[in-house]
Amino acid sequence: MSRLSVWDRYPDLESREFRELVAVTAQTLVDTGxxxxxxxxxILESSNRAIARDLTPTLQKSNPHVTDWQVQAVLDDEDxxxxxxxxxxxxxxxxxxxxxxxxxxxxxxxxxxxxIEVVLLAGALVVLAIRIKRVRWGHHExxxxxxxxxxxxxxxxxxxxxxxxx
Amino acid sequence: xxxxxxxxVLQRFPxxxxxxxxxxxxxxLTVLQAPTTTTPTTQALRVEEFSHGWGRGxxxxxxxxxxxxxxxxxxxxxxxxxxxxxxxxxxxxxxxxTSHGISYCxxxxxxxxxxxxxxxxxxxxxxxxRCATLGVDVLTDKDDDYRGLADAxxxxxxxxxRLETRTELKDHLDPRVPTAVDVFCVVCHGYPDGTEPxxxxxxxxxxxxxxxxxxxxxxxxxYLQFRDWPFGTVPAAASTAAIVPSEREMFYAASLTVGExxxxxxxxxxxxxxxxxxxGTGEVGAGDDYRSLAYQWLKLGAAxxxxxxxxxxxxxxxxxxxxxxxxxxxxxxxxxxxxxxxxRQLLDEDRDLASRPALWGSLVLLGxxx
Numbered sequence: 001m002s003r004l005s006v007w008d009r010y011p012d013l014e015s016r017e018f019r020e021l022v023a024v025t026a027q028t029l030v031d032t033g034x035x036x037x038x039x040x041x042x043i044l045e046s047s048n049r050a051i052a053r054d055l056t057p058t059l060q061k062s063n064p065h066v067t068d069w070q071v072q073a074v075l076d077d078e079d080x081x082x083x084x085x086x087x088x089x090x091x092x093x094x095x096x097x098x099x100x101x102x103x104x105x106x107x108x109x110x111x112x113x114x115x116i117e118v119v120l121l122a123g124a125l126v127v128l129a130i131r132i133k134r135v136r137w138g139h140h141e142x143x144x145x146x147x148x149x150x151x152x153x154x155x156x157x158x159x160x161x162x163x164x165x166x
Numbered sequence: 167x168x169x170x171x172x173x174x175v176l177q178r179f180p181x182x183x184x185x186x187x188x189x190x191x192x193x194x195l196t197v198l199q200a201p202t203t204t205t206p207t208t209q210a211l212r213v214e215e216f217s218h219g220w221g222r223g224x225x226x227x228x229x230x231x232x233x234x235x236x237x238x239x240x241x242x243x244x245x246x247x248x249x250x251x252x253x254x255x256x257x258x259x260x261x262x263x264t265s266h267g268i269s270y271c272x273x274x275x276x277x278x279x280x281x282x283x284x285x286x287x288x289x290x291x292x293x294x295x296r297c298a299t300l301g302v303d304v305l306t307d308k309d310d311d312y313r314g315l316a317d318a319x320x321x322x323x324x325x326x327x328r329l330e331t332r333t334e335l336k337d338h339l340d341p342r343v344p345t346a347v348d349v350f351c352v353v354c355h356g357y358p359d360g361t362e363p364x365x366x367x368x369x370x371x372x373x374x375x376x377x378x379x380x381x382x383x384x385x386x387x388x389y390l391q392f393r394d395w396p397f398g399t400v401p402a403a404a405s406t407a408a409i410v411p412s413e414r415e416m417f418y419a420a421s422l423t424v425g426e427x428x429x430x431x432x433x434x435x436x437x438x439x440x441x442x443x444x445x446g447t448g449e450v451g452a453g454d455d456y457r458s459l460a461y462q463w464l465k466l467g468a469a470x471x472x473x474x475x476x477x478x479x480x481x482x483x484x485x486x487x488x489x490x491x492x493x494x495x496x497x498x499x500x501x502x503x504x505x506x507x508x509x510r511q512l513l514d515e516d517r518d519l520a521s522r523p524a525l526w527g528s529l530v531l532l533g534x535x536x
Contacts, residue, residue, distance in 0.1 A: 027205040045203045113443045114477045
């Protein structure tokens with residue numbers, strides 16, 4: 001009997017499983033993503049402050065009043081950051097080949113004698129989802145570009161919530 | 167670099183220049199010890215560059231070591247924790263870990279002490295080695311897997327003793343009561359604390375409602391009894407939540423820190439196997455003292471320690487540890503050579519693993535090689 005994939009249980013995951021899935025998805029996007037500018041794994045270590053500064057110009061295309069402090073507030077808020085991550089993960093899940101690769105990486109991560117992932121890599125995941133146009137590995141190539149626009153709009157909406165509906 | 171041969175001949179060889187070495191070592195250790203800050207592809211690339219490339223600059227010429235069976239590596243400063251056993255010293259496909267028995271030790275003095283107290287070197291009696299095992303996962307619901315690895319290791323010894331708690335383990339480290347255990351196998355989470363290495367520790371469990379006391383030597387042979395509190399608090403992420411629900415009433419997560427082992431603990435074990443994430447990771451202190459959980463076990467009396475330099479892959483570690491125990495437990499083979507043979511067998515059986523040294527290379531032998 002084959003074991004259930006993490007996507008079979010998604011989104012009903014425990015918080016530590018969710019953080020693990022977010023981290024593994026971000027790693028997979030760094031490894032496979034093709035963007036206009038090269039994507040470095042350093043983004044996985046970036047602070048929410050740094051990521052907010054990076055992300056704000058993109059979000060200002062849909063809402064010119066967005067500030068980097070508001071974006072950081074979204075990333076710092078556990079609930080809003082989780083919503084943002086879910087939106088990206090939903091997009092990944094819609095692409096079966098990519099979802100399968102993420103699930104395999106997640107399974108491999110589970111084999112490690114590691115501790116709990118305590119950081120929700122929401123900022124990195126959102127930036128990667130917005131920047132990456134296509135993902136490619138081996139003979140697989142998957143179009144990811146439309147996902148970026150969806151995610152950017154969604155995060156801009158979350159910023160509005162932080163800003164009190166402005 | 168100094169190479170001291172068994173006949174006392176000392177040779178000097180230049181190492182990779184510092185300006186080349188330092189940034190590369192830092193990058194390598196970062197991808198190995200903090201894997202969530204990078205990607206598996208980047209990690210594999212960095213290890214590959216090290217194994218086939220610049221890592222060779224940290225070893226003496228092949229001719230100087232080719233005829234040796236065992237290399238005892240005493241690293242200095244930033245080379246502590248660098249997995250030199252993953253270097254491929256020649257153009258062949260063999261890692262140092264498969265061509266030589268390897269043992270690391272943080273200093274020559276500590277190595278001499280390990281050698282002097284190693285029962286295997288004193289012509290140990292023919293009675294079989296006694297092994298105590300403890301496996302517990304208080305973080306990620308893999309208690310059965312951790313326990314399974316500890317049990318599998320213990321099965322290679324006669325009548326292994328199964329420990330459940332931190333208190334039971336500490337009972338065997340009481341300095342006043344010589345323990346009959348020759349081998350400890352502990353499978354659990356380790357947590358390195360780079361800021362305060364004494365707070366690095368093992369995450370174990372302990373029994374609820376049980377109060378134990380420890381004798382602490384105050385003068386000569388005089389001991390005072392103190393209540394046995396852990397020296398450190400359990401990291402916030404480790405709550406009782408992950409302890410099997412049926413056991414939550416009986417156990418809670420408890421740590422065993424380096425600081426605790428520094429006070430009132432002693433062992434004469436031939437080998438302590440610390441299977442867990444980063445049990446061999448540490449920080450360089452004053453006088454080039456590499457302070458880690460694994461080395462603390464050597465300092466409190468163990469002759470040798472098996473530990474992981476970064477997070478271990480459980481299935482691969484299980485296979486490697488099982489092979490090692492099968493070769494070493496019956497006696498007659500030195501630990502370093504047993505680990506070399508176990509590694510060879512593992513890589514011969516699974517060729518894919520040879521291209522992924524980060525999966526199997528975290529396990530190292532520290533202290534005496536015999």
